[in-house]
Amino acid sequence: MAWLRDIDIWFADHVFVFQQEHRRYALYLAKQPEEAEELVQEAYARLFARDDWAGIANPHAFTMRIIRNLAIERFRRAEVVRIDQSAAIAALDVADGAPTPDIVAMDRSELHRVADLMQEMPPRMREALYLRRIEGLPPAQVAEKMNISVSTVETHIKRALRLLVTALARPATQGMAEHIAQWEKAEKLETI
Amino acid sequence: MGEGREAGDDLTNQAIDWLVALDHGNADEDAFQAWRSADPRRAAVFAQVAATWRRTGDRRAAALLDQRDAVTRSLDENEEAARPRLISRRAMAAGVAALAVGAGSVFLAWPRRAYAETAVGERRVVALPDGSRAMLNTDSRVAWRFDDGRDLWVERGETALLIRAGDKPFRVHSDPIDARLSPGSFNLRLEGGGGELLVSSGRAAAACRGALAEAVAADHVLTVTAGAAQIKRVPPSAIAIATAWQHGEIIFDGMRLDQAVAEFNRYLPDKIVLGDRDLAQTRLGGNFRIAAPGDFLAALYDGFGIGSRHDGDRIVLYRASGPRASLNRS
Secondary structure, X not given: OOOOXXXXXXXXHHOHHHHHHHHHHHHHHHOOHHHHHHHHHHHHHHHHXXXXXXXXXXXXHHXXXXXXXXXXXXXXXXXXXXXXXXXXXXXXXXOOOXXXXXXXXXXXXXXXXXXXXXXXXXXXXXXHHHHHHHOXXXXXXHHHHHOXXXXXXXXXXXXXXXXXXXXXXXXXXXXXXXXXXXXXXXXXXXXO | OOOOHHHHHHHHXXXXXXXXXXXXXXOOHHHHHHHHHOOHHHHHHHHHHHHHHHHHOOHHHHHHHHHHHHHHHHHHHOHHHHHHHHHHHHHHHHHHXXXXXXXXXXXXXXXXXXXXXXXXXXXXXXXOOOOOXXXXXXXXXXXXXXXXXXXXXXXXXXXXEEEOOOOOXXXXXXXXXXXXEOOEEEEEEEEOOEEEEEEEEOOEEEEEOOOOOEEEOOOXXXXXXXXXXXEEEOOHHHHXXXXXXXXXXXXXXEEEHHHHHHHHHOOOOOEEEEOOHHHHHOEEEEEEEOOOHHHHHHHHHHHHOEEEEEEOOEEEEEEOOOOOOHHHOO
């Protein structure tokens, strides 16, 4: 799998596992979801522009610092001064001296989210993903088992991955998000 | 950075297409390497997609799924029994809040109105007998009667209403505004004899002090001041500001400091006052937690060099010679 490089695995295990924190922090600084997402994406891109990524002692803290620096750059260019942001940026203290202990590649809550999402997928999509990823069957055998073409398997799996990527980027229910969800849930219950 | 959000989503889709094609042996690897190495953005997005891909193959996730399949199967067998129980438990939880405030008056012959109120700085959700909800902002009071209709009175303050469908029309009453509400989400705020009814979803047929009813559609607000009524469309940003209190936030969007302080004071037992009159002109933006006025005061100091001190039961703002946050000027 030449297409999966060392930096991709390093990124998955040491940076992306903290994606929720990166997004939360970016949102805290930028206040607007679009701008926050832009900060996170730009920070990740900066990591991939480096040659010395392997030497970064604490990739998570390092990423947080890039996000902050990008926020400050934007903040300086902004026309309206948002005083809460200035306070937030001034108050930031990410300890990036100490390396993170070797964390498990995926924490438990994340694991449950992945399992939840896979479970809620449309059955055919789920079956294709399950056979390919969990049972590890080659695409041709998945196609045979499901009695569909290989290109249909590919389509199912692309859709499944799209669903997972989108859903996992959303904030986990916490604090305000949870509160809003409660109202929304109440709203949904009513329309049933 | 110029790329917008669409570009981001589009990039994600491209990365997904590449990855799955590569996994299925259907991709031109050289073309892929050229695509990826053209822009660190692409490399980063591809790595994010690959990270999610790796998770789907995680053995622990697989174990979790197998476990759940077993649970689901046994649940399915008991579905008939399990479903109603779940619902009634939820309904019970919803009913408890209403009972807690309503029980006292429910059994009285007269008045048959139940009510709930909040103190300054308090916020609470009341589950109404029909499953609708009212969320009371600071220093507010509502009453309701649901025996031969669905009537709710906003007597003071501000209330968000989440109305569910029902056989009988839902009517909300207040001094400035009376309205019939469809299922949807509303916010009614009373202030100085006037009022404001915001329709986030659904619609309202509103009458102002007995005048003819007017229709207020979603994303519109009806404002009544000194007897004059006006309906206008509100942008999503204004809706976000008007409803920020529902999740404990207060948003200032280029507001003058005297107005911002008046807004914050609704939530504070000890009121903030301006020590220097000229401070009023300062304009500010920002989001704050209602529960953390200290952050607001600290931000005023950091951002504008405006200090604060307690004076009896007041908090006085004054022009301090403190440092302006270096970030404000560049």
